[in-house]
Amino acid sequence: MTVATTLNNQRTASGRNLFALLRAVPWTKTRRGLTIPLLLLFSWWAVYHFGWTKSQLFVPPEKVWDTAKKLYETGYLGTSLYASLQRDIIGFVIGTSIGLLVGTTLGLSRFFENILGPTFHALKQVSLLAWIPLISLWFGLGDAAKVAFLSLAAFFPVVLNTFEGIRSVPKEFVEVARVFDYSRWQLIRRIVIPSALPSIITGIYLALLYSWIATLGAEYLLTSGKGIGNLMTDGREHFWMDQVILGVIIVGLVGFALNVIAGFFERRVLAWRGGTTARFE
Amino acid sequence: MKLSVKLNLSPLRLVAALLFATGFAAAQAEALPKVIRIGVASPAVGDNIYTTGSIGIAHHKHLIEDEFAKDGVTVEWYFYKGAGPAVNEALSNKQLDFAFQGDLPSIIGRASGLKTRYLFPTDSRQNLYVAVPPDSTIQSVKDLAGKRVALSKGTNAQLPTNRLLDANGLTERDVKIVNLENATAQQALATRDIDGVFGGFEYLKFRNKGQARIVFSSAQDPRFSRRSGFLVTEEFLKEYPQATVRVAKGILRAARWASDEANRDQVFELWSKMGNPADVYREDFLGFPLRVRLNPLLDPFILQRYKEAVADSFKYKLTRKQFDAEQWIYPTVLNTALKELELENYWTPTDSSGKPTSVKTLASR
Amino acid sequence: MSSFPTLVADLASDDSLERAAARRKRGQRIGEFVAALHSALKRFALAWIFPLAVLGLWWLAAERGWVAEQILPNPTVVASTFHELWDSGDILNNLGISLLRVLYGFVAGALIGLALGISIGLSPVAKDYLYPLFRVFAQVPSLGWLPLLMMVVGIEESLKIILIAKAVAVPITINTYQGIQSVPTRFIEVARVYGFNRWQLLRKVVLPSALPPIWNGIRYGMTHAWLALVAVELLASSEGLGFMIVYGRQLFQLDVVIAAVIVVGAVGYTLDKVLALIEARLLHWRRQSF
Numbered sequence: 009m010t011v012a013t014t015l016n017n018q019r020t021a022s023g024r025n026l027f028a029l030l031r032a033v034p035w036t037k038t039r040r041g042l043t044i045p046l047l048l049l050f051s052w053w054a055v056y057h058f059g060w061t062k063s064q065l066f067v068p069p070e071k072v073w074d075t076a077k078k079l080y081e082t083g084y085l086g087t088s089l090y091a092s093l094q095r096d097i098i099g100f101v102i103g104t105s106i107g108l109l110v111g112t113t114l115g116l117s118r119f120f121e122n123i124l125g126p127t128f129h130a131l132k133q134v135s136l137l138a139w140i141p142l143i144s145l146w147f148g149l150g151d152a153a154k155v156a157f158l159s160l161a162a163f164f165p166v167v168l169n170t171f172e173g174i175r176s177v178p179k180e181f182v183e184v185a186r187v188f189d190y191s192r193w194q195l196i197r198r199i200v201i202p203s204a205l206p207s208i209i210t211g212i213y214l215a216l217l218y219s220w221i222a223t224l225g226a227e228y229l230l231t232s233g234k235g236i237g238n239l240m241t242d243g244r245e246h247f248w249m250d251q252v253i254l255g256v257i258i259v260g261l262v263g264f265a266l267n268v269i270a271g272f273f274e275r276r277v278l279a280w281r282g283g284t285t286a287r288f289e
Numbered sequence: 290m291k292l293s294v295k296l297n298l299s300p301l302r303l304v305a306a307l308l309f310a311t312g313f314a315a316a317q318a319e320a321l322p323k324v325i326r327i328g329v330a331s332p333a334v335g336d337n338i339y340t341t342g343s344i345g346i347a348h349h350k351h352l353i354e355d356e357f358a359k360d361g362v363t364v365e366w367y368f369y370k371g372a373g374p375a376v377n378e379a380l381s382n383k384q385l386d387f388a389f390q391g392d393l394p395s396i397i398g399r400a401s402g403l404k405t406r407y408l409f410p411t412d413s414r415q416n417l418y419v420a421v422p423p424d425s426t427i428q429s430v431k432d433l434a435g436k437r438v439a440l441s442k443g444t445n446a447q448l449p450t451n452r453l454l455d456a457n458g459l460t461e462r463d464v465k466i467v468n469l470e471n472a473t474a475q476q477a478l479a480t481r482d483i484d485g486v487f488g489g490f491e492y493l494k495f496r497n498k499g500q501a502r503i504v505f506s507s508a509q510d511p512r513f514s515r516r517s518g519f520l521v522t523e524e525f526l527k528e529y530p531q532a533t534v535r536v537a538k539g540i541l542r543a544a545r546w547a548s549d550e551a552n553r554d555q556v557f558e559l560w561s562k563m564g565n566p567a568d569v570y571r572e573d574f575l576g577f578p579l580r581v582r583l584n585p586l587l588d589p590f591i592l593q594r595y596k597e598a599v600a601d602s603f604k605y606k607l608t609r610k611q612f613d614a615e616q617w618i619y620p621t622v623l624n625t626a627l628k629e630l631e632l633e634n635y636w637t638p639t640d641s642s643g644k645p646t647s648v649k650t651l652a653s654r
Numbered sequence: 655m656s657s658f659p660t661l662v663a664d665l666a667s668d669d670s671l672e673r674a675a676a677r678r679k680r681g682q683r684i685g686e687f688v689a690a691l692h693s694a695l696k697r698f699a700l701a702w703i704f705p706l707a708v709l710g711l712w713w714l715a716a717e718r719g720w721v722a723e724q725i726l727p728n729p730t731v732v733a734s735t736f737h738e739l740w741d742s743g744d745i746l747n748n749l750g751i752s753l754l755r756v757l758y759g760f761v762a763g764a765l766i767g768l769a770l771g772i773s774i775g776l777s778p779v780a781k782d783y784l785y786p787l788f789r790v791f792a793q794v795p796s797l798g799w800l801p802l803l804m805m806v807v808g809i810e811e812s813l814k815i816i817l818i819a820k821a822v823a824v825p826i827t828i829n830t831y832q833g834i835q836s837v838p839t840r841f842i843e844v845a846r847v848y849g850f851n852r853w854q855l856l857r858k859v860v861l862p863s864a865l866p867p868i869w870n871g872i873r874y875g876m877t878h879a880w881l882a883l884v885a886v887e888l889l890a891s892s893e894g895l896g897f898m899i900v901y902g903r904q905l906f907q908l909d910v911v912i913a914a915v916i917v918v919g920a921v922g923y924t925l926d927k928v929l930a931l932i933e934a935r936l937l938h939w940r941r942q943s944f
Contacts, residue, residue, distance in 0.1 A: 040782035045790070126701035127708075133922030134915055135884035138896070141903040141911045146725060148382035149375055221795040228797070229888060231370040240801040245472035247479070252801050259798035260790065267793075374904040381724050381906075397906045401724040437892075443904030467892040468900060469809070482808035607905055 067250045072257075075250040084239070089258065092223050092235040095151055099158020100219040104212055107163040111170025111211070115204070116196070121171075132164045136222060140229045151233065154226040161222030162215035169211025173204030209277060213270045220266055224259065236262070319531045324363045327353070327536075328385040330376045330394065330444075330517075332472070333368035340368065341560045341570075342517065343411050343583055344389045346543035349559055353539035362532075371470065374443045377403060386525040387536060391415075391445025391517045392598045393607065399617055400599075400608035404523040406619040407595070408537060409585040411544070414514045414643075416573055417449040419505035420478060420492035421485040430457045430505050436484035437465045439474035443607070448598055449513040450487040451605045453505070456512075490573035494565050508576065511643065516594060526619065537626040541585060545632055548580035580636055587620050587651040588638035620651040727909040735909040736916070744898070745917055752883055752894040753921070755811070759818025760879045764872065767823040771830025771868070776856070781831075788827065796821040796882045800889065809890040814883070821882035822875035829871025833864030869936065873929050880922050895921075 049069060054060070056068040079085035114121045114128070139160055147153035177200055185199045201208075227237025236258055243251030329348075331340050340348060347353055354364045367385065369375035373394025379385045380403050388395070389411060399405055419438075421427045427436065430453055440450055454460060467483055475491065477483045479500055486492065495501035507513040519540060526533050547556045556579065557567035574582060595614040602608040627633045640646040709729055715721050716728035723731075739745045770788065774781040796817055807813050837860050845859045861868075887896020895918050902910030 037782050040779070041786035044783060044787050122697055122700035123704050127704050130705075130919060130923055133926055134919035135881045135922060137881065137885045137888055138899060138915050138918045140888065141899050142908070142915065144378050144903070145381060145908055145911070148379050148384045149369070149371070150384065217795075221797055224795065224797040225885060228800070231375070240798075244801040244805055245476060247476065247805075249805060252805060256794055256798055256802050260794040263793050263795065263798075374906065377724075377906050378903075381722065394906075398724075401906045402722055403724055441904075442901060443906070465892065467809070468897065468904070469890070473804075473809075473890065476805075477809055480805075480808050482810060609907075 071250045072253045076254050088234050088236050088239045095154050096219055096223045099155045100162045100216060103159035103162025104166050104215050107166025108170055111167040115171045115174025136161055137225050144230055149230045153230050157226045158219045158222045162219040165214035165218055166211040169207045173207025174200055177203045209274050216266050216270050220263055321360050321362050321532055322529055324365055326365045326385045327387040328367045328376045328379050329389045330369055330373040330391060332370040341563055343540055343544040343547055345560060346547050347540045352542045353536055356535045356539045372444045386522055388520045392515055393445045393448045393602060394443060395518060395520055396599055396602050397608055400610045400612060405520045406523055406526055407617050408519045408521055409587060409623040410516055410518045410591050412517045412582055413584055413591060414582050415516055416490060417446060417507040417513050417515060418488055418492045418503055419485060420501040420503055422481055423499060423502050427485060427504055433464045433485055434459055437467050439467045439469040439477060439483045439486040441470050442468045445515040446487050448601055449515050453513045490569055491565050493569040493572055533622050534625045537622050538630055541626050541630055544583045544585050548583045550579060553579060584636045586636050586638050587618055587623060589641045589648055590639040590643050593641035618651060621653040624653045732909045732912050736913040739913055748893055748895050748898050749917060755814045756818060756879050756883050759815045760822050763819035763822025764826055767826025768830055771827040775831045775834030792824045797885055804890060814886045817886050818879045818882045821878040825874035825878060826871040829867045833867030834860055837863045869933060876925055876929055884918060
């Protein structure tokens with residue numbers, strides 16, 4: 009039982025049984041969840057159709073849909089999305105790979121931690137987008153620069169979480185391993201990696217989200233080529249509110265999809281782990 | 290001792306250099322690059338990509354591509370929304386061989402160590418405009434004091450802006466300069482986020498639509514005009530001097546075509562595809578024959594303007610180093626190309642104040 | 655076996671033994687201190703090896719001309735630019751402007767986040783109404799909202815504050831909500847035994863036990879605020895640290911860019927350390943109980 013339900017129980021107990029009755033109906037949650045969005049959507053539509061505003065920023069919802077269809081048909085939407093996702097994934101893979109390597113090195117070796125750790129912790133405090141001007145001077149404005157930036161965005165959370173995951177491997181586990189006379193490699197494979205895995209996965213998960221955010225940042229600030237970020241900037245510059253809103257929706261959907269995919273893999277990868285602990289219990 | 294050695298060697302060197310420069314180099318067929326990468330300090334608009342100036346015409350009519358058609362050389366075009374500063378970034382990463390840039394960015398690039406050579410001007414008298422919202426109380430440049438005014442820093446609008454403010458007893462600090470790139474500034478003016486903007490002829494379009502009022506135009510006072518030029522990297526020039534001349538020829542062909550008054554309407558029509566109506570160009574070019582604005586000659590006028598620009602960039606702390614503009618300009622390419630095109634006498638040189646003159650243009654080195 | 659008081663008396667009487675023990679203890683403590691100091695110093699020294707090596711290499715590369723000056727200016731140039739910008743007040747002015755923006759945005763975002771988090775944490779009805787919309791809203795990162803916001807509210811201060819507030823509100827809402835959700839039920843049962851009213855329950859039970867996750871949300875919020883600030887200043891601004899970076903970029907003065915990036919990093923670092931310090935203070939009582 010959570011606080012919320014407890015508090016609510018107090019309330020229903022004090023005689024408001026109608027609420028309890030209503031809450032028992034399963035669709036209530038859905039209805040409530042949809043109330044405000046639908047109201048917003050309706051007022052958006054109404055503002056336009058009753059001519060309450062003359063602002064050119066106000067486009068009716070159906071115009072966004074039309075724009076989506078139009079851009080889809082001309083292929084512009086597809087190529088933009090493809091370009092963004094492609095560089096997102098390349099940057100994510102590069103950044104994550106290097107991050108895993110660095111994070112593991114820092115985690116396993118006190119020496120490297122002492123040498124590199126403080127520099128890493130200082131560098132990670134630089135707000136991510138502040139790197140863009142340096143990157144654009146070093147790598148130009150093309151895809152190389154964008155991928156370099158995305159890799160950097162993915163790199164930091166992976167290093168941090170891998171490092172922390174390895175460092176928080178319980179001492180007892182390592183002691184047990186020593187009793188079993190594990191080699192260093194066995195220790196890493198059988199003890200360190202499995203018990204650091206949840207944290208590592210968290211890092212990769214964050215990297216996935218960060219690199220998507222960074223994709224947008226890169227496309228705004230390294231202005232050349234195509235992408236969802238460019239689609240939105242173009243829309244803003246030409247006063248095409250519909251295109252900007254479409255961009256926001258796509259950004260949200262892609263973020264959602266990445267979340268779902270990451271969640272799926274997280275459960276997959278960690279599934280066996282649930283099994284092992286159960287056996288020990 | 291050292292001196293004598295030098296003396297002994299120098300005639301030999303001279304002979305070698307002469308040999309190389311005249312017979313030897315020309316006789317031997319120069320290898321061609323696989324790709325020629327041209328960067329333009331202006332955004333590309335639309336799927337077919339249009340841009341203005343003689344470079345816009347050369348691009349549209351595929352004049353550079355035609356030069357190399359039989360050699361299988363690919364010409365790659367890059368357009369930068371970030372304008373001149375973005376072209377500098379690309380140059381510093383060796384992503385371009387040629388650049389089309391405004392005066393200030395090319396000077397900033399050179400002053401900070403980019404190895405470029407200036408080939409010739411592509412538009413010698415671009416105007417600067419100050420636009421304000423139609424109902425604004427601002428009537429003149431002086432009224433800009435304390436107002437939020439947009440400027441795309443580091444582009445070629447920066448220098449004339451500084452000069453204009455200077456001439457009106459103001460500095461950048463007196464006016465609240467907001468650094469916005471062109472497209473964003475246009476949008477900000479429409480939404481009244483800014484009180485004014487230092488920009489180009491595109492604001493004539495806004496005025497025609499009743500969305501802006503022009504309170505200053507350098508057409509009234511050419512001291513505040515700006516220009517753009519064509520540059521090559523030293524690396525490319527050194528390795529492919531002949532290809533460099535051929536690229537120049539492509540652009541000069543475009544300039545020649547666009548300088549012909551008979552083509553005036555066609556020229557403006559082509560440029561208008563970039564998104565500004567032809568009327569806007571007509572007004573911006575008012576009072577100047579096309580062949581004056583598009584004059585590519587390295588005449589005293591251009592030399593003087595670039596020398597001033599180098600000095601002023603330093604004065605306004607836009608650069609940290611001065612350099613000799615004359616040494617930066619490499620006239621050989623232009624002179625060779627003009628000769629090969631038999632256009633040596635087509636354009637009229639102007640003196641340092643912009644009046645037609647018979648003075649000599651810069652000689653090849 | 656002697657009783658407890660006699661034992662104490664015995665020990666007290668054996669003066670020399672006690673003093674020896676104290677001496678030993680003191681010696682041990684000094685030894686520990688020296689060892690700790692030694693290892694701290696060692697760690698400190700080791701920490702500088704890598705950055706100094708990089709700096710040395712950077713300097714050498716610039717000095718020998720291995721890289722062009724416009725790609726990597728000499729560190730001495732960066733240092734003198736930094737000095738110049740510091741003396742002229744440019745750094746401090748811009749820093750002040752940026753920090754003020756973060757402060758406003760952070761306070762606004764934190765208040766919104768706490769209010770929203772507490773209400774959906776405590777009331778299932780509020781949760782049903784607001785949480786789905788919040789989830790959709792939060793799904794789009796701050797950077798995704800930026801072009802839309804620029805069109806709607808323009809490029810003035812309000813843009814910066816709204817964007818920062820959004821960046822702060824999302825993690826704080828989520829953490830507050832989850833923190834309240836995970837307050838152990840037994841705490842609430844105990845509170846009920848004591849006859850706490852709702853306000854007391856909230857103030858004395860729910861919030862204290864949800865504080866660690868809420869605090870986490872605040873820390874995330876601060877990190878996000880700093881990130882959003884730089885983003886928005888890079889894209890639309892005429893002052894602030896982000897603007898300094900843009901200015902340096904557009905005038906092709908990498909030394910200015912690097913100087914500004916160093917300040918951005920230093921401020922981020924300081925904010926993080928300050929929050930860690932507050933955390934140590936704030937959650938002190940909690941640590942002690944274990």
